[in-house]
Amino acid sequence: MRDKNxxxxxxxxxxxxxxxxxxxxxxxSLREFFRESMATYQGGVTRLMSGVQKTSSAxxxxxxxxxxRDRLDREAAVLRARLRTLEPLARENQELRTQLDYQKRVxxxxxxxxxxxxxxxxxWWQTLRLDKGRKHGLSGNMPVITPDGVVGRTxxxxxxxxxxxxxxxxxxKVSVRFDQEGSFGILHGGGVSLSGxxxxxxxxxxxxxxxxxxxxxxAIQSGERVMTSGLGGIFxxxxxxxxxxxxxxxxxxxxxxxxxxxxxxxxxLRSVLVVTGKQGADQ
Amino acid sequence: xxxxxxxxxxLVGALIQGLIPAAAWLGLSKxxxxxxxxxxxxxxxxxxxxxxxxxxAGMIQDTMSLxxxxxxxxxxxxxxLFVVKTRETMFRDSVLTMAVLGAAMAAFTTLGLYxxxxxxxxxxxxxxxxxxxxxxxxxxxGLVVAPxxxxxxxxxxxxxxxxxxxxx
Numbered sequence: 001m002r003d004k005n006x007x008x009x010x011x012x013x014x015x016x017x018x019x020x021x022x023x024x025x026x027x028x029s030l031r032e033f034f035r036e037s038m039a040t041y042q043g044g045v046t047r048l049m050s051g052v053q054k055t056s057s058a059x060x061x062x063x064x065x066x067x068x069r070d071r072l073d074r075e076a077a078v079l080r081a082r083l084r085t086l087e088p089l090a091r092e093n094q095e096l097r098t099q100l101d102y103q104k105r106v107x108x109x110x111x112x113x114x115x116x117x118x119x120x121x122x123x124w125w126q127t128l129r130l131d132k133g134r135k136h137g138l139s140g141n142m143p144v145i146t147p148d149g150v151v152g153r154t155x156x157x158x159x160x161x162x163x164x165x166x167x168x169x170x171x172x173k174v175s176v177r178f179d180q181e182g183s184f185g186i187l188h189g190g191g192v193s194l195s196g197x198x199x200x201x202x203x204x205x206x207x208x209x210x211x212x213x214x215x216x217x218x219a220i221q222s223g224e225r226v227m228t229s230g231l232g233g234i235f236x237x238x239x240x241x242x243x244x245x246x247x248x249x250x251x252x253x254x255x256x257x258x259x260x261x262x263x264x265x266x267x268x269l270r271s272v273l274v275v276t277g278k279q280g281a282d283q
Numbered sequence: 284x285x286x287x288x289x290x291x292x293x294l295v296g297a298l299i300q301g302l303i304p305a306a307a308w309l310g311l312s313k314x315x316x317x318x319x320x321x322x323x324x325x326x327x328x329x330x331x332x333x334x335x336x337x338x339x340a341g342m343i344q345d346t347m348s349l350x351x352x353x354x355x356x357x358x359x360x361x362x363x364l365f366v367v368k369t370r371e372t373m374f375r376d377s378v379l380t381m382a383v384l385g386a387a388m389a390a391f392t393t394l395g396l397y398x399x400x401x402x403x404x405x406x407x408x409x410x411x412x413x414x415x416x417x418x419x420x421x422x423x424x425g426l427v428v429a430p431x432x433x434x435x436x437x438x439x440x441x442x443x444x445x446x447x448x449x450x451x
Contacts, residue, residue, distance in 0.1 A: 012334065012360070019353035027352045034346035041298050049302075117301050120348030122355070123311040123417070124396070127348075155349065163349075170409055191409070192307040205307065 032158040035129075039161045043116040043131055050270075108236065110145075110273040111136055113162070126169040126192070126206075128152070128269060130162045138162050141234050143275040149240035149263040150174070150228060151272050162274070167241070168192065168206035168266050175232040176211065176241055178258075179225035183218050185211040187226065187241060187260060205267060209242055209260040216256045220247050226260050236275070284443055285328065289336055292320045292436055297343045309420025310413060315389040317344050318359055319425065319432035322388050325363035326375050327437075337363040350396065358395035362388050378430045385429020389421035 022030070058065055113130035120127050132138055134157050144151045144164045152166040165172055172189035190207030214220070224244045230237030242260040249256050296316035305311040317340040324336035341356025366384065373380050397414050409417075 008330075015338075016353060016357055016360075019356065020351065022352060030342070030352055031346045034343060038294075038297060038301065038347070042301060045298065045302055119301075119305050119311070119313065122300075122315075122344055122348050122350075122396075123305040123313045124400075125349050126311075165349075191413070192311060194307055 028156075031156060035156070035158050035161050035163075039116065039129070039131070039158075042129065043114075046116050107278065108275045109277045110275050111138060112271060112273055113138075114271050115269050116161070120163075125171070126166040126189070127155070128164040128166065128272070130164060130272065130274070131160070132274070133158050133160045133162045135159050137276050138274055143228075143235045143239065144272050145239060145275060146264045146269070146272055148265065149242065150235065151264050151266065151269065153234055154274060164272070166206075166266055167209070167264075168262065174235055174241070175229045176226050177229040177237070178218075178220050178244070179227055181218055181220050181224065183214065183220070184229050184231065185214050185258070187211045190259075206262055208245055209262060211258040211260060213250075213255045214247075214258060216249060216254065218256070220244055220256075220258060222246055226258075236278070284445060285332065285440070286335075288436070288439055288443065288445075289320075289324065289332070289339070292323075292432075292439070293317065293336070293339055293343060296320050296340075296432070297347060300344075301347055306420070309423065310415075310417030312389075312393075312417055312420035312424055314424045314428045315385070315392070315421055316428055316432060317341075318362075318388050318392055319385055319429040320436065321359045321363055322366065322381070322384055322429055323433050323436045325366040326370055326373075326381070326384070326433075330364075330367050333363045333367050334360055350400075354396060354399045355392065357399070358392045359388075361395070362391050378433075381430045381433045382426045385425035385427075385432075386422040387425075388429070389425030390418045393418040393421045 111132055113132045113136075115128050116131045117129040118127075119125075128144075128151075130138075138154060138157050140154055140157055142154045144153060150167055152164045152169075152172065154162050155165050156163040167174065167189055168191065169189045170191045174187050175184060176187045177184050188210050190209050193205045193207040209226075211226070222244055226241045226244060228235040228237055228239040228241060240263050242262045245259045245261045247256050247258045296319070300313050300316045303314055305313050321333075321337040321340040325333040328336075337359040338356045341354075341359040342352060344350070344355040345352045366388075373384075393414070397417075
């Protein structure tokens with residue numbers, strides 16, 4: 001009995017010694033196996049919940065929905081007419097852009113993805129899980145954006161799924177440039193705010209981002225736009241990150257730091273764009 | 284059959300734990316369903332089964348997050364073995380026991396994970412007050428979740444003809 005007990009402890013200790021020191025390739029395969037197994041169910045349940053939410057909201061506000069539909073119909077007719085006049089202009093614009101090779105320099109190749117889960121399984125990191133992965137051309141450390149601005153970067157990628165570390169996570173860092181002032185800085189995620197308006201839809205309001213060690217003579221104003229600088233190799237330059245809320249002098253009086261409000265609605269993301277490269281970069 | 288039920292509970296638990304949004308005022312804690320499943324097996328089943336449940340729960344949790352594989356498993360196994368060792372001195376079928384142990388396990392796992400991450404190169408970069416809030420939030424959720432998971436697991440095992448006494 002005592003021998004059996006001893007054997008149990010030896011096996012358990014060996015198991016953990018091996019498990020905690022797994023080679024990255026094995027550990028990554030294990031992660032992929034579990035993530036791929038869960039992804040189908042996570043996606044299904046997320047879509048189901050979204051459907052239920054939409055249906056209940058539609059049933060609850062049926063009169064408003066009908067009025068809204070009529071209004072949208074009228075608006076769509078006006079926009080269709082306007083679009084017809086704009087089409088030739090758009091074509092001309094496109095031709096000029098091609099001639100100037102403009103698109104090659106600024107446009108980004110993106111893959112549209114749906115969010116199938118929020119947060120990691122235990123709430124330590126602020127992450128998202130997307131419904132596309134390696135098979136769709138995604139890999140680690142790719143920028144993730146919405147039309148509003150930067151959302152985060154990809155971390156773990158499997159064949160069909162991909163995890164994104166949100167820009168609001170405390171461990172997230174990105175090189176930024178203040179739009180008007182032109183100075184550079186490193187922006188850190190601010191975690192989540194305990195104050196702010198929390199609701200069942202959004203249980204976490206992102207905290208303000210922080211940019212440290214800025215020279216105290218820089219005249220950065222509240223409301224100034226903060227963009228990615230392009231330094232660091234992950235994010236291309238010129239992506240919107242946020243707006244300066246306030247600048248305060250460091251305790252030592254040698255530097256100032258800025259607090260930046262995110263522009264992307266990080267609490268309510270349903271779909272995002274993963275930047276896989278630049279348009280024409282592979283031509 | 285016990286193994287099949289365990290796998291089923293762990294997979295459903297992982298799915299629910301992943302889907303429920305985390306609340307900021309609880310330190311972004313998620314309801315600790317996987318630790319609660321491990322706790323049920325530690326209280327009711329033989330040591331081998333308890334350790335297996337704790338390892339699987341921990342590994343699923345690690346693969347769902349950015350934790351190095353094995354960190355949660357180690358924390359859960361340590362607590363599960365403590366429960367196995369001391370369970371004869373407890374009222375095992377009491378809801379209060381499950382609630383208190385659920386809270387203790389959730390807080391222990393949170394602090395254990397923070398300790399292991401601090402030793403690891405993968406820093407979580409969070410202030411201590413936030414870790415304390417997280418441990419408290421996890422404990423509170425564990426207090427509520429553990430009896431519920433115990434009830435579900437016990438009902439499921441009874442339905443397939445496996446009584447708690449036989450499992451022991």
